[in-house]
Amino acid sequence: MHPPGADTVLVRHGDLNTKSNTVKRYMEGLLAENLEAILADRSVPGEVERRWSRPLVHTTEDAVEDATAAAADTFGVVSASPCLTTSTEKDRILEVLAETARARYDGGSFAVDARRADKSLPYDSDDLAREGGAAIWEAVADEFEPEVDLDDPDLTFGVEVREDVAFVYLEKRAGPGGLPLGAQEPVIAMVSGGIDSPVAAYEAMKRGSPIVPVYVDLGPFGGIDHEARAMETVRVLSGYAPNFDMEVYRVPGGETISVLVEEMEEGRMLSMRRFFYRAAEVLAERVDAHGIVTGEAVGQKSSQTVQNLGVTSRATRLPIHRPLLTRDKADIVEQAREIGTFTESTIDAGCNRVAPDRAETNARLEPLLAAEPDDLFERAEEAARNAKLVEP
Template identity: 80%
Template sequence: MHPPGADTVLIRHGDVNTKSNAVKRYMGELLVENIEALLEDRSIPGDVEKGWNRPLIYTTEAAVEDATAAAADAFGVVSASPTLTVSTEKEQIIEALVETAHACYDGGTFAVDARRADKTLPYDSEDLARDAGSAIWDAVEDEFEPEVDLDDPDLTFGVEVREEGTFIYLEHVSGPGGLPLGAQEPVIALISGGIDSPVAAYEMMRRGCPVIPAYVNLGDYGGIDHEARAMETVRKLSRHAPNYDLQVYKIPGGETVDLLVEEMNQGRMLSLRRFFYRAAETLAERVNANGIVTGEAVGQKSSQTVRNLGVTSRATRLPIHRPLLTWDKQDIVAKAREIGTFTDSTINAGCNRVAPDRVETNARLEPLLSAEPDDLLERAADAAKNAALIEP
């Protein structure tokens, strides 16, 4: 819902504001580029202005809610609001609020949340909120009995007075927060087709890291359907980053999985993880990435006990980023639903069928190395060098 005549989107960022002026300027430019790409990708008209604390999108009233939704999909954005822009004159602000009340307020409780960034004006936030609230009350009392609730109102009239003008809005559309995509270095995201890995990739993107997706083909233990679901989750992620290339590197792993199933019993899931990590490391060298992202969480699977994570991590010299490390499964599922990857991930991961009857939860590195194929890590490196680049 927006005030009549609203044709501007007011954008709020969070962590960007904590940076030095030089870094804030750089990240602000990245944010503008990313929002422009989202608007273009969705064929939404709009011109983006960086501003210093509040980026703006100038669009049309017909497109203002679509533009708001696009801005709220940009990493680094805390929230966005479709707004009506008026002057900083107190009388004009109150007049616009009264018109908005006539159009949008039809009962229930209300409040006015007024903020004044321009301290040179002859009124303060409290004066404006009080006088605007009285004017709104007077405007609607003949139609219904209004009620003020400053703690939990049904409708909040937002007013933000800045040097460049006053912005009037009725809603905050929540964004992902974090940092603008591109503010950090790229990383390899191991995408399995399960629920966790796309969420982990999303969380790294939310902190500014472009992701390079990698999918390990498990041969008979994966299959076309499993691969297709992994690709679909990448497509969902790419909606947040239309100006970044999220083509997927498909790493051949079927022969190695067959070998592990044939030669190893206990510990083979850990050796498979080691294969994944070394393949990802080799791919990272190939594409100049700076880390590996997985959806692992402490204790979620037998291969993810603290000891086992320590053992498998030694297969690579790169940092392994685990943004879901302490998340509960229900929180991961909720986030997957929120970002749209859950439905495409609800298939049993092929590697589940690789697991032996007796799993290893307390591995030691030396016994594992003596049990696994001697050339496992060389196989992983060769597989990554032969990875094919495919469209998701």
């Protein structure tokens, strides 16, 4: 909901404010570029103004809700508000609050959240909140009995006064937070078509790292549908990063997985992951990526016990980033729904058909090395060299 006549989106960021001025200026530039890209990708009219600490999107009232939604999907944005801009004169702000109340406030409790950045103005935040509340009350008192609730109001009238302009708004739409995409180095993101890996990739993107998606073709243990689901989750993720290349590296792994199934019982799931990680390391060298992101969480599967994670991690010299390490499955599922990857991730994972009857939960590296094929890493390196780029 927005004030009548609103044609601007007020964008707020968080972690950027902890940086030095030089770094902050650089990251705000990235944020503006990414926001412009999302607006363009969604065909939303809007011009981004790169103001210090508060980027703005200038649009039209008809498009202000869509522009706000685009801003709220941009990494680095903490919140976004569709707002009406006005002068910093207190009387004019009070008029806008009254006009907004008459148009949008039709019952329940309300509060005024006023913030003043320019300390030279002849009023402070408390003055604005108190007098703004009175203006709202008077504007609607003939229609119904208004109620003030400063703790949990049904409707909050927000006012933010900067040096040369004031913003009036009715909502703060939460964004993902984090850092602007591109603020960190790229990472390999292992995508499997399951629920967890797209959420982990999203979390890496949220901290500023562009992802290089990698899908390992499991051959008869995966299938066309399984791959299609993985590709669709990457398509969803690409919507959050339209100005970044999101082509997927498809790594041929079916032959090696078949060998693992034929030759190994206990530990084959761990050797399969070791195969994945070594292939990812070779690809990382090829694309100048600096880590591997997976959707693993402690104890979620037998291969993901703390002991087993330690064993599989030793397959690569690169750091393996596990953003979901301590997350509960229900939380991961909820986030998958929120970011739009859940529906396309609900097919049974192909690796479930690789799992042996008796799972290894407490592996040791030496016995695993003795049991797995001697040429496992050579196979992984060759598979990485034969990886093909495919459009998601």
